[in-house]
Structure formats: C-alpha cells, structure tokens
Amino acid sequence: MDETTFHRLLHRPGTLVDAGAHDGLITIPLARLPSSRVLAFEPLPAAAARLRAALADAFGALPPHVAIHQAALGDRTGEAMLAMPVLDGVRQEQWASTAKDYAAHRSGRVGIERFTVTLMRLDDFGITDLTAIKIDAEGAEYEILRGARETLLRCRPVLTIEIEERHRQGSTWSVPAYLDALGYDVMFELGGDWFPVCALDRATMQRASPDPAVFEASDPYVFVFYALPRENAAGLLARLRTAA
Template identity: 80%
Template sequence: MDETRFHTLLHRPGTLVDVGAHDGLITIPLARLPGSRVIAFEPLPPAFARLQAALRGAFGTAPAHVDCRAAALGDSVGEIVLAMPVLDGVAQEQWASTAKDYAAHLSARVTVERFAVPVERLDDLGLADLTAMKVDAEGAEYEILRGARETLLRCRPVMTLEIEERHREGSTWAVPAYLDALGYEVLFELGGEWFPVAALDRATMQRASPDPSVFEASDPYVFVFYALPREDAPALLARLQGAA
C-alpha cells in the first residue's frame, strides 16, 4: 500500500501536514481530499519552486487551502544546514538531509551542496485539527516528531513515515520507540499483509548503502512505516485490511 492510498482510505477532514513535500507528489492528492487543508514543508529551494509550480498546474492557480512553507521541521526554531549530495554533477535531491552532511562519502564522483534553511517546530503552529501527517526527511524524523509532541498528543493524526537506517543508524528503533511512548502503533505492510514494527528484520529488510554513489538495497526493502493512534488502531487497521 502506498502512502497516498493509506491517507485516502483513512481521510478525515481537517489539516494534513506533508513534511518533505518535494515537488508535490503526495501534496497534490492530499489537497484533493474533501475538506482538507494542507501545510507542505519543503526546505530545498529548487524543489520548493517546483512544488509551487505543480500546485498551480494542478489547480489552475495557487490553491488557497494549501500553505507551502520553504522550511524544514525540527525540535527547535532557527536555521539549519540542509546537505544535498551531487553525484557526477547531478543533484540527488531525494537525499537532501538536515540530519547528515555526507562528509564520509565525498569523492571524485560525490560532492555536497549546502543550503542554510529555516527550521520550525510543528507545535508552534498550535494546530487543533491535524488529522494526518506524512514525513519524508532523510534521517530527521526523530527531531520532527519531538517538535510535534504536543500536537500529536492533542490531535492524534494518522501518519506515514519513511525511516531508513542508511540515513540515520538506529532510526528504525528510536522513532517507533518514541511513537510508542506517545501511544501509537507502528506498522509496515509487505505483500499485502500488515506487521508490527517489532517484526522488522533489519538485516534483510533494511540493508542499503548510505553512500549516494552506491545503488544497492535488500529485497524486500521496507522503509515506509504507518503510525496509528493506539486507541483507534484496531478499527483503522481493519479498514486498511478490508481495502487490500
């Protein structure tokens, strides 16, 4: 099940937050859900420009119910460095990260472009109607959730998170543990079946190179995780399983 289908199946009207919106692949379908207001965070300047253009192309104008923010999310407010590897002269935007600098992977093929970008805390927005959240932040997931703690406890949104050991060692342990403490069940889907994160075999399901010049990964490679509020998890999971 992909992230868009998950959010469509469990949609409730309200505010939806897209962290790491890039060029709108998920922002646009979220914005088309009935009764949705979307806040899209994208700190990488060229991707942010494409996000705005994609929204204008999809809706004919800049949609009033989508708030695009050229910022990263974290657990503090200020400025942070976003590092983007460049491989053989080609920007690897999907690897841009505030959590690592790629210094260990510099070579004749790999250089790094850095951007100073603003960083915000989700809790500072004071949201009262957050119903869903998607997080794709190349290793910065823990800080993002720390900065959203009060919002998560208050609003209980469903979430999708892309979490990879190659971007931050230990993240597939730390992020689910943090969510568990907030009363969330963290799951993954494989072959049409749903499993608790405790069933994740990192040696066979999360093996991938942290070097942007090396393209290798385990098969299967499980990196999308789904978080459901524990109090609603059985009913929500039944809906997901029924739609398979």
C-alpha cells in the first residue's frame, strides 16, 4: 500500500502535514481530500518553487487551504544546514538532508551543495485538529517527531514515515521506539500483509548503500512505515485490510 492510499483510506477532516513535500507528489493528493487543510514543509528552494507551481497548476491557483513553508521541521527553531549530493553533475534532491553532510561520499563523481535553511518545530504551530502526518526527511525523522511530541499526544494523527538505515544507522529502532513510548503501533506492509515493526529483518529488508553513487538495495526493501495511535489501531488496521 502506498502512502497516498493509506492517507485516503484513513482520512478525517482536519489539518494534514507533509514534512519533506518536495514537488508535491503527496501534497497534492492530500489537498484534494475533503475538508482538509495542508501544511507542506519543503526546505530546498528549487523544490519549494516547483511545489508552488504544481499546486497552482493542479488547482488553477495556489489553493487557500494549503500553506507552504520553505523550511525543515525539527526539534528546535532557528537554522540548519541542508546537504544535497550532486552525482555526475546532477542534483540528487531526493537525498537532501539536514541530518548528514555526505562528506564521507565526496569523490570525483559526488559533490555536495549546502544550503542554510529555516528550522521549525511542529509543536510551535499549536495545531488542535491534526489528523495525519507524512514524513520524508532522509534521516531527520527522530528530530521531527521530538518537535511534534505535544501535538502527537494531543491530536493522535496517523503517520507515514520513510525510515532508512542508509541515511541514519539505528533509525529503524529509535524512531519506532519513540513512537511506541507515545502510544503508537508502528508497522509495515509487504505483499498485502501487515506486520509489526519488530518483524523487520534489517539484514534482508533494509540493506542499501548510503553512497549516492552506488545503487544497491535489498529485495524487498522496506522503508515506508505506518504508525497508528494504539487506542484506535485495531479498528484502523481492519479498515486497511478490508480495503486491500
């Protein structure tokens, strides 16, 4: 199940957050959900510009129920350094990260562009109707969740999170553990079945090169995880299984 389908099936009216919106692949479907208000966070300047253009093209104008923040989310406010690898002269925007600098992978093929970006905490927005979050942050997932702790406890949204050991070693343990402490069940979907995160075999399901110049990954490669508030998890999971 892809992230868009997950959010569509479990949609409730309210505010939805897209952290790492890039150029709108998920922002636009979220904005089309009924009675939704979307907060999209994209720190990379070029991607944020394309996000604005894509939304205007999809809706005829920039929709008033979507707010674009050219910023990264984290556990503090201020500024952060965003590093983006450049492979053979081509910017690898999907690898841009505030959590690592790629210095270990600099080579004749791999260069690095750096940007100073605004850093924000989700808790500082004081949201009271948050129903869903999507996070794609190349290793910064833990900090984003730390900065959203009070909002998660107050609103109990559902979450989709891309977590990869290649971006941050130990993250497939630490991020689910943090969510567990907040009363969330974390799981993944594979072949139409749903599994708790404890069933993840990292040696066979999370093997991938951290080097932007090396395209190597396990098959299957499980990197999208789903988090459901424990008090509602059984019913929500039943809905997902029925839809499948």
